[in-house]
Structures are given as structure tokens and as C-alpha cells.
Amino acid sequence: MTGMVNSVVADWFIGQPCKWNEELLRQFLYEFEVREIIKIPLCSIHEADTLAWAHTKNGIYTVKSGYHFIREQKRLEIGGGEASSNSDIWTKIWRTKLPPKILSFIWRACKGALPCGLNVQKRVSEADPTCQRCLKDNETETHALLGCPFALNLWGKGGMEEMVTEEGVVCSLVAWVERVLRCHRGEEACKCLVLLWASWNYRNAAYHGVLSTEPMLFVEKALSFWVAWKQVQPSEVSSRLVQQERVAWIPPRNGQWKLNVDAAVFGDAGCGLGMVVHDYQGKVERMGVQQVRDKWCPEVAEAMAAEFGLLTAKQMGLDNVVLESDCLTLITMLKSKSFPNNYFGRAGKKVLDLASSFSCICFNFTRRDGNVVAHELAHLVPLDFSTRYWVGSIPERVEPFVVVDSLAIPN
Incomplete structure (x- = not known):
């Protein structure tokens, strides 16, 4: 550790866009510490460091969360691993x-x-x-x-x-x-x-x-x-107050491009990010998959999928975009511009900063069945942890879902 005594956090980054230098981390830290560090998403926005509390969703400390944290720690000390079980x-x-x-x-x-x-x-x-x-x-x-x-x-x-x-x-x-x-x-x-x-x-x-x-x-x-x-219990279907019909994918207006994004978390293996761009007639212009070894939580992964999609749209030269996701938390955060003081909030700020470079952009939430193509792309296997694009072709696994979406488009 002697060689890193006067180091700053940026010294642990590598590449552009920067990523954690896992090889360097493993030279000086324990494996369990490395696993926790690489879960932290890196943000390209330069702003002052802030203190964040990891045990609330918004990163702000409350007496209640502190009490529960101390109580859980004591239970773990007394009963070993039985508290969570x-x-x-x-x-x-x-x-x-x-x-x-x-x-x-x-x-x-x-x-x-x-x-x-x-x-x-x-x-x-x-x-x-x-x-x-x-x-x-x-x-x-x-x-x-x-x-x-x-x-x-x-x-x-x-x-x-x-x-x-x-x-x-x-x-x-x-x-x-x-x-x-x-x-x-x-x-x-x-x-x-x-x-x-x-x-x-x-x-x-x-x-x-x-x-x-x-x-x-x-x-x-x-x-x-x-x-x-059991006989008087409503069935699983009738137990819904209103049986929701399948939400169909809806094309954007003439002159707009719709960018659907989604993410998948593969446990300790990493995450998958999926994106697809359609024009106003429903034609698929580009599909993309990015598989990374970063171990993000689901919400952060959704934000990173939005960033991946926007970067792709920017490379395509698109300027009037509808960003659509089935992550309500992400879309609400982007619309309200209210960011929690945690990793998800930092990732959200990065998405909004990138979105501001478009002349016209709006954020839209849809249910999973209205975002099924991006969902399938995010879960695409096998995992090869690379970035892949499809232009003029469609992965075999995803093709049936593209067909279903196209059939739902009104003539």
C-alpha cells in the first residue's frame, strides 16, 4: 500500500470513459473490498464531493435508519448470520x-x-x-x-x-x-x-x-x-381490481425517434444493457447490447442503460428523441430533476446531463410489456461482456417480439 499513500480516487481509474482499474485494486485491497468498490458507478460530471448515508434510499441520514442499522449490527454480532435468515x-x-x-x-x-x-x-x-x-x-x-x-x-x-x-x-x-x-x-x-x-x-x-x-x-x-x-378466495386473475390489458408499444410522432432502454442484473456476473431505436413508422433503426462486469443494483443499471442508449442515439446523429423505460423510479427522477444523494442519483445526473445535449428530448414511462424488445436485448445470452450493435438485422431471440410490436402499430 506504500506506493498509493498519497493517491486520490482518480488514480484508481483507467480508460476513457473511465472505469475502475480492477487489476490495481486487487494489488492493494482485499477481494471483498474490490467487489464492493466496483459496484460504485463512475460519473463523468464534475461536482463537489458530498457525504451520503448508504442505509436510506435518498442517501440522507435519519435517526430511524441509524437506529435500525445499529440494531441489525447488534443482532448480527450476537446471533452471527441468523438475523437476516x-x-x-x-x-x-x-x-x-x-x-x-x-x-x-x-x-x-x-x-x-x-x-x-x-x-x-x-x-x-x-x-x-x-x-x-x-x-x-x-x-x-x-x-x-x-x-x-x-x-x-x-x-x-x-x-x-x-x-x-x-x-x-x-x-x-x-x-x-x-x-x-x-x-x-x-x-x-x-x-x-x-x-x-x-x-x-x-x-x-x-x-x-x-x-x-x-x-x-x-x-x-x-x-x-x-x-x-381456498374456495372463497378470488382467483389470481380476478383478484386484480382491473385486469390490465397488454400495453402495446407506440411509435413516436413524425420527426421523432423513440429510444427504448432496459437493464438486466446477472448477480455476481455483471449487468446487461439493452437499447433499440425506432422511427415514427415503427421501423427498427438500430439495436444495441452492452454487457459489463460491473455489479450494479437494478436502479443504477437502469440509469446506465439510459446512458448507453443516449450515447448511441448521439452517435447516430439523432436530435429529437423520446427516451422510454419501464423503470418508473428513473423516469420520475429525470422528469422532476430531483436526485437522491446516492449512486443512483449520480447516475441519473449523468443521464440528464447527456440528455441536455439533444435539442428536443422527453422521458416516458411504459410497462414491461411495452418495452419487451429492450428487455429481451438486455437479457441476451450468451454473455460475452462486449458491446454489440445490429443495423438492418435482428437477433433471432428478439425477432418475435419485434414482430408483435409491429403488429400492434395502427395503420
């Missing part, structure tokens, strides 16, 4: 298609909020924590719902005894639910959670003196309740 499990639970009554029960069970023997003893020291059904072990949520012989009998009656293995019994209830939602999809995962609810109802009946009740009755009652709930 626990937050994921709550999201998975509430997104499961089950009656709210059952989801609320699952959430309370995973939070340790059920009045099982051990929890009662924590509040009333004289209480006996022993399971009052098997009289063998202390009654925890896991024991009451999965481990007790009476609970195992219910799972057997429900035809899912294999779900309650020894591994499932010894692990925590949260881990068991997480495994069910991860390894089993749809109806099977839902049935497991419904039987978990039935198991608790069976336990409560025993505690109220109905121990002789056949567990199959609780299985049937719970499954019937679930089926009845």
Missing part, C-alpha cells in the same frame, strides 16, 4: 397462502408466544413445565407440536408422519418451519402448516379434559377449514 422466514410465513388465523398462529409459535408449559413457568414459577399428555419432557413449542407422542399420532393420521423426523424434533420450531417452506412448495407446505395448527388444537383439547378425542377429527376439521377458505 430470521427476517426472511417471517416474510415467507406471511406470504404463504393460508387463512390469516393460521398464519397468525404460526407466527406466534415461531416467536415463542404460545402458552406451553415452559413458557407458562417463565411467568409463573410454581407452574409445572412438564407436558401433561406424555408426562416425559418439558413442554416447549417444538415438543407440543412435533415431538410429543400424541402429536406424532396426529401427524400420522394426517398422512405426513415423515415430515416429523427425529431431525425435525430436535431442531427448533423456527428451523423446522423454515425447512418446510424451503424444501416443499405449494400445497404440501401449506398442509404441513395446517397440521401444525391442528396439532395445537389437539393439544388444547387434551388440556381441557378431552384427551380421548380421536386426533383424526382435528386433522379433518383443520383441513376442511383450509379447503373452505
Whole structure:
């Protein structure tokens, strides 16, 4: 690091337009530091440095965001990597298609909020924590719902005894639910959670003196309740208040050129940027794809796609352009000229600066199905991390979507 003691950030750039000098970065920094640095998009606009807070969307610090940041850090220090996984499990639970009554029960069970023997003893020291059904072990949520012989009998009656293995019994209830939602999809995962609810109802009946009740009755009652709930739920199509029709691509006015742009994020591999230029008759004038190894977030990638498209339009000599994207956040930012104090805001400023070089330009938002050609170009495979253009020809994968757009143009 000695050779870079008096260096400035610009010393880490290379090329024109400038990019991060990854080879140099790796000589002096750890790999995990390099990965984070190259995610930062470089801006050609010269302006004073500003402080930005990474934990809000607009880059401005708030007490609330600071509190949540410190709280999350403490959770990570205490529980290792479990903090993020626990937050994921709550999201998975509430997104499961089950009656709210059952989801609320699952959430309370995973939070340790059920009045099982051990929890009662924590509040009333004289209480006996022993399971009052098997009289063998202390009654925890896991024991009451999965481990007790009476609970195992219910799972057997429900035809899912294999779900309650020894591994499932010894692990925590949260881990068991997480495994069910991860390894089993749809109806099977839902049935497991419904039987978990039935198991608790069976336990409560025993505690109220109905121990002789056949567990199959609780299985049937719970499954019937679930089926009845599903029957009154609207279908996925009818659940939309207004069923949206496909948005067709619309050509620009005579004398204008429409520039559609989109971006794709390929995880750690990099990003793909797609652009297509049409004239007022709907004819494709040029298509372009730029694949980069930069690891941008989706919003920054959308801004970089807009920059790529505008640079191409400028090279073509176009001067009256409609820039169209399916990223509402980007279009809103460009129209309002209100830029957040973060990487996305810097990338947006660069786009607006480039747009100002056109004599006439406007920004338009469209839904994904009105931007499908640019979308397919952004996702074009294989990835060769280069810049490619098509003039007078169309990639085979994209051609069907060009045809669909052309058929939607009014005569």
C-alpha cells in the first residue's frame, strides 16, 4: 500500500470513459473490498464531493435508519448470520397462502408466544413445565407440536408422519418451519402448516379434559377449514381490481425517434444493457447490447442503460428523441430533476446531463410489456461482456417480439 499513500480516487481509474482499474485494486485491497468498490458507478460530471448515508434510499441520514442499522449490527454480532435468515422466514410465513388465523398462529409459535408449559413457568414459577399428555419432557413449542407422542399420532393420521423426523424434533420450531417452506412448495407446505395448527388444537383439547378425542377429527376439521377458505378466495386473475390489458408499444410522432432502454442484473456476473431505436413508422433503426462486469443494483443499471442508449442515439446523429423505460423510479427522477444523494442519483445526473445535449428530448414511462424488445436485448445470452450493435438485422431471440410490436402499430 506504500506506493498509493498519497493517491486520490482518480488514480484508481483507467480508460476513457473511465472505469475502475480492477487489476490495481486487487494489488492493494482485499477481494471483498474490490467487489464492493466496483459496484460504485463512475460519473463523468464534475461536482463537489458530498457525504451520503448508504442505509436510506435518498442517501440522507435519519435517526430511524441509524437506529435500525445499529440494531441489525447488534443482532448480527450476537446471533452471527441468523438475523437476516430470521427476517426472511417471517416474510415467507406471511406470504404463504393460508387463512390469516393460521398464519397468525404460526407466527406466534415461531416467536415463542404460545402458552406451553415452559413458557407458562417463565411467568409463573410454581407452574409445572412438564407436558401433561406424555408426562416425559418439558413442554416447549417444538415438543407440543412435533415431538410429543400424541402429536406424532396426529401427524400420522394426517398422512405426513415423515415430515416429523427425529431431525425435525430436535431442531427448533423456527428451523423446522423454515425447512418446510424451503424444501416443499405449494400445497404440501401449506398442509404441513395446517397440521401444525391442528396439532395445537389437539393439544388444547387434551388440556381441557378431552384427551380421548380421536386426533383424526382435528386433522379433518383443520383441513376442511383450509379447503373452505381456498374456495372463497378470488382467483389470481380476478383478484386484480382491473385486469390490465397488454400495453402495446407506440411509435413516436413524425420527426421523432423513440429510444427504448432496459437493464438486466446477472448477480455476481455483471449487468446487461439493452437499447433499440425506432422511427415514427415503427421501423427498427438500430439495436444495441452492452454487457459489463460491473455489479450494479437494478436502479443504477437502469440509469446506465439510459446512458448507453443516449450515447448511441448521439452517435447516430439523432436530435429529437423520446427516451422510454419501464423503470418508473428513473423516469420520475429525470422528469422532476430531483436526485437522491446516492449512486443512483449520480447516475441519473449523468443521464440528464447527456440528455441536455439533444435539442428536443422527453422521458416516458411504459410497462414491461411495452418495452419487451429492450428487455429481451438486455437479457441476451450468451454473455460475452462486449458491446454489440445490429443495423438492418435482428437477433433471432428478439425477432418475435419485434414482430408483435409491429403488429400492434395502427395503420
